[in-house]
Structures are given as C-alpha cells and as structure tokens.
Amino acid sequence: MATLWGGRFTKETDQKVFEFNASIGFDKRLFEADVTGSVAHANMLCKVGILTKEEATAIIDGLMSVRDDVIDGKLSIDESFEDIHSFNEAKLIEKIGDTGKKLHTGRSRNDQVALDMRLFTRVQILYTDEALKVLLSVLFDQIRDNTDTYMPGFTHLQKAQPVTLSHHLSAYFEMFRRDRSRLKDLFERMNFCPLGAGALAGTTYPLDREYSAGLMGFYGPTGNSMDSVSDRDYLIEFLSALSIIAMHLSRFSEEIILWNSNEYGFIELDDAYSTGSSIMPQKKNPDIAELVRGKTGRVYGALMALLTTMKGLPLAYNKDMQEDKEFSFDAMDTVLNCIELFTGMLSTVKYNKDVMARSAVKGFTNATDAADYLVKKGMPFRDAHGVIGSLVLHCLDKGIAIDDMKLSELKTFSDLFEDDIYDAISLKTCVERRETIGAPGSKPMEAAIENYRKYLEEYVIVPDN
Numbered sequence: 001m002a003t004l005w006g007g008r009f010t011k012e013t014d015q016k017v018f019e020f021n022a023s024i025g026f027d028k029r030l031f032e033a034d035v036t037g038s039v040a041h042a043n044m045l046c047k048v049g050i051l052t053k054e055e056a057t058a059i060i061d062g063l064m065s066v067r068d069d070v071i072d073g074k075l076s077i078d079e080s081f082e083d084i085h086s087f088n089e090a091k092l093i094e095k096i097g098d099t100g101k102k103l104h105t106g107r108s109r110n111d112q113v114a115l116d117m118r119l120f121t122r123v124q125i126l127y128t129d130e131a132l133k134v135l136l137s138v139l140f141d142q143i144r145d146n147t148d149t150y151m152p153g154f155t156h157l158q159k160a161q162p163v164t165l166s167h168h169l170s171a172y173f174e175m176f177r178r179d180r181s182r183l184k185d186l187f188e189r190m191n192f193c194p195l196g197a198g199a200l201a202g203t204t205y206p207l208d209r210e211y212s213a214g215l216m217g218f219y220g221p222t223g224n225s226m227d228s229v230s231d232r233d234y235l236i237e238f239l240s241a242l243s244i245i246a247m248h249l250s251r252f253s254e255e256i257i258l259w260n261s262n263e264y265g266f267i268e269l270d271d272a273y274s275t276g277s278s279i280m281p282q283k284k285n286p287d288i289a290e291l292v293r294g295k296t297g298r299v300y301g302a303l304m305a306l307l308t309t310m311k312g313l314p315l316a317y318n319k320d321m322q323e324d325k326e327f328s329f330d331a332m333d334t335v336l337n338c339i340e341l342f343t344g345m346l347s348t349v350k351y352n353k354d355v356m357a358r359s360a361v362k363g364f365t366n367a368t369d370a371a372d373y374l375v376k377k378g379m380p381f382r383d384a385h386g387v388i389g390s391l392v393l394h395c396l397d398k399g400i401a402i403d404d405m406k407l408s409e410l411k412t413f414s415d416l417f418e419d420d421i422y423d424a425i426s427l428k429t430c431v432e433r434r435e436t437i438g439a440p441g442s443k444p445m446e447a448a449i450e451n452y453r454k455y456l457e458e459y460v461i462v463p464d465n
C-alpha cells in the first residue's frame with residue numbers, strides 16, 4: 001500500500017478501503033498522458049524559475065526513463081500504488097532522488113487527473129475520427145460504383161419507391177459525416193488545459209498556464225480553476241457522440257442482417273466476416289453485424305452512467321469523478337473496434353444486384369410513377385391513385401408486376417395508357433426522374449458524389465496552422 005498522503009494520519013488505511021479507493025487498476029491507461037503532463041509541468045516550473053535548469057532536466061530525464069522502462073517491460077505498473085499519479089511520482093523519486101519530490105510543486109492530483117483524462121480523450125477523438133474516415137472511403141467507393149444498381153426503398157419496412165444502392169448508402173455517408181463533425185465540434189470545445197488549476201483555487205506560485213497549455217498543443221488554459229478540476233462535460237459530449245455513432249452502426253448492421261437473410265438475399269457476407277453454426281451445417285451467420293448492433297447498449301450505458309455520476313456533485317472535485325474512467329474507456333474501445341470491424345465487413349460484402357432490382361419490380365415500387373403517368377396524360381391525381389390501386393390489386397391476384405401486363409389489359413383500367421407506359425415505369429426511368437437535390441436520380445447523385453469526393457480530400461478535424 002503506497003500513498004501520497006501519510007503525514008496527517010496516525011493509522012494505516014484498512015486494506016479493503018485502500019482497494020475500494022484505488023484507481024490504478026484502470027487509470028494505468030493514463031500512464032503516458034500522465035508522463036506528458038508532468039514533463040510539461042516541469043518545463044513550465046523551470047520557465048518561471050521554480051525549478052533550476054538542472055532540476056528540471058533531471059526530472060524530465062527521470063520521467064522519460066520511467067516511461068521507457070514501462071514500455072520496454074522492465075518496470076510493471078504495480079497495483080500496490082493508489083493511482084497512476086502516485087506510481088509515476090514514486091518511480092521518479094526512486095530514480096533521481098529528492099529532486100523528484102519537487103515535481104508536484106503547484107499541482108494537485110485534481111488538476112493532474114483532469115489533464116491526463118483530457119490528453120487521453122483527445123487522442124481517442126482523433127482515432128475515432130480517423131476510423132470514420134476509413135469507413136467513409138469504403139462507402140464512397142461503393143456509392144460511386146452503384147449509381148445504376150436499382151433496389152427498393154422502404155418505408156415501414158414495406159417496399160415503397162425505387163432507389164439505387166448508391167443512394168441508399170449515401171444516407172449512411174451523411175450520417176457518418178455528421179458524426180465526424182460532432183467530433184470536431186467537441187474537440188474545439190475541449191482542447192483547453194486544466195493544468196495549474198491546483199486542487200480547486202489555483203496556486204500562489206507564479207505558474208504560466210498559457211505556456212504549459214501551449215507545450216501540450218492546447219488552444220489555451222481553461223477559464224475557471226473550480227470548473228477546471230470538476231468539468232467532465234467533454235467526456236459526456238464524447239460519450240454522446242460515440243452513442244450516436246454506435247446507433248448509426250447499429251441501424252446499418254440491422255440492414256446488413258436483413259439483406260443477408262434468405263428472404264432478402266440482397267447481399268452475401270464474406271466468409272471471413274461470417275460464422276457458422278455448431279449444429280446447422282447450412283448456416284452462415286452475420287455475427288459481426290449482430291455484435292456491432294448489440295454493443296450499442298454498453299456505449300449508451302457509459303453515457304448514462306457518467307451523466308448520473310455528475311448530476312448531484314457540488315463544486316469542485318469529488319471522488320465520485322474517479323468513476324468517469326472505466327465505462328468511458330470501454331465505450332471508446334468498443335466504438336473504435338466496431339467501426340473497424342464494420343468497415344472490414346462492408347468492404348468485403350457482395351451485392352446481389354439482380355436480386356435487388358427484381359425485388360424493386362416485384363414490389364410495385366413503380367406504382368407512384370404509374371399514377372404520375374396518368375396525371376401527365378390529364379387525369380386528376382386522386383383518380384389516378386384509384387386506378388393504379390385497382391391495377392395493383394389485379395396484379396397481386398395474378399402474381400405479376402405492372403410491367404408484365406399487356407397494353408390491351410392496361411387499357412381496360414384506363415384508355416390513357418399508351419405504349420410509352422413501359423418506359424415510364426421502368427426502374428431506370430423511375431429513378432432518373434427523381435432529380436431534386438438529394439434524390440436518387442443521376443444528376444443529384446453525381447453532385448453528391450462530387451461533394452463527397454471533395455469532402456474526403458479536404459476535411460480534417462484539426463487544421464494544420
């Protein structure tokens with residue numbers, strides 16, 4: 001049991017209390033962030049004259065050597081310490097002696113942990129953004145290559161109107177690109193440095209907070225020392241963005257699962273991304289999509305947990321906040337994993353284009369267009385709706401599509417039908433006529449593809465300056 005606060009106490013901490021209180025079991029993931037923060041703090045202490053150059057150099061070299069030892073496996077993060085901050089400080093002092101004891105001047109673990117968690121989260125935001133970018137590039141290729149792959153569009157999971165695979169996938173492109181913009185947004189708000197806030201009320205040392213913020217690539221120091229040590233909004237925002245990403249992945253997974261079913265047969269998943277059954281030899285299961293869909297729950301759980309932890313906390317730091325870590329780490333890992341696996345699965349999917357097109361024809365997705373045809377020949381829309389309604393009923397009865405009917409038969413429903421009806425209700429025409437912005441016609445789709453191409457080339461979460 002190694003703590004940083006023995007002086008005021010006359011009795012040893014109870015072992016169970018120590019274990020309940022300790023966070024090293026999970027905050028060891030902040031190890032590198034903690035070293036980074038301490039190096040910046042030492043540099044700043046030197047700049048303002050609190051540490052001599054020699055002391056700062058000894059501390060920084062010592063910290064780097066602790067870091068190397070851990071990375072090389074020469075030193076393991078020992079769980080007899082309360083947290084990663086205690087571990088790093090103790091190891092530093094073991095290495096360089098008493099000078100190491102000067103590192104914590106003008107710092108509290110409250111601003112230290114606030115800093116470490118921000119540094120860690122900041123990198124996770126960038127990883128998540130990068131993974132989404134890869135997913136978007138895979139989507140982009142499939143959008144570009146499938147502008148004439150026709151399929152039914154659904155409402156209420158009933159075939160509604162024809163679209164293209166390109167158009168359907170581009171709906172997901174829009175979602176994941178919004179996800180990236182949410183990450184950018186929260187990055188902009190969170191990239192400020194809490195170091196120097198002390199325990200809650202700043203310090204009496206002449207710390208240069210702008211300097212340390214700059215050393216670590218922050219836009220500047222945070223504004224209020226009490227808020228600095230007790231703000232976890234950025235984590236809540238990230239968990240919320242992760243929840244939305246997980247929800248999008250889950251919806252997409254649900255479609256993959258449906259499309260991969262025997263009943264739809266729209267796609268076939270690659271063997272590398274499917275699993276078999278131990279009893280039913282014919283099975284090829286979409287487990288990856290199901291797991292991505294299923295893991296959404298734990299990501300939402302992390303968001304709910306942290307919102308609940310924070311809701312009753314008085315200013316400033318309270319130990320409750322230590323609970324910000326485990327679920328957040330889990331949500332960050334889970335979503336990153338899901339994006340990567342989903343991307344692999346999507347990039348290897350085989351689309352059964354004929355099945356998709358046939359499904360659109362068989363499902364009367366051109367019924368609206370057949371009604372519009374009659375309207376263009378002079379019939380009021382409400383009457384046309386009625387005529388096509390009874391035509392569909394007739395087709396259902398015979399088990400055929402509108403396209404299968406002879407002109408003479410069509411004329412028994414309305415004498416406005418002419419030879420040009422077949423072209424007017426072909427899938428190609430139905431889709432091509434939909435030319436408003438955002439619709440599946442080739443003009444708006446070409447514009448969307450051009451827009452996506454540019455976006456993928458130009459968009460970055462943090463512009464270089």
Ligand code: ARG
Nearest residue numbers: 023027083109110113321322
């Ligand atoms: N393990 C703590 C946390 O994660 C570090 C901060 C400890 N500060 C304190 N005053 N006990 O929040």
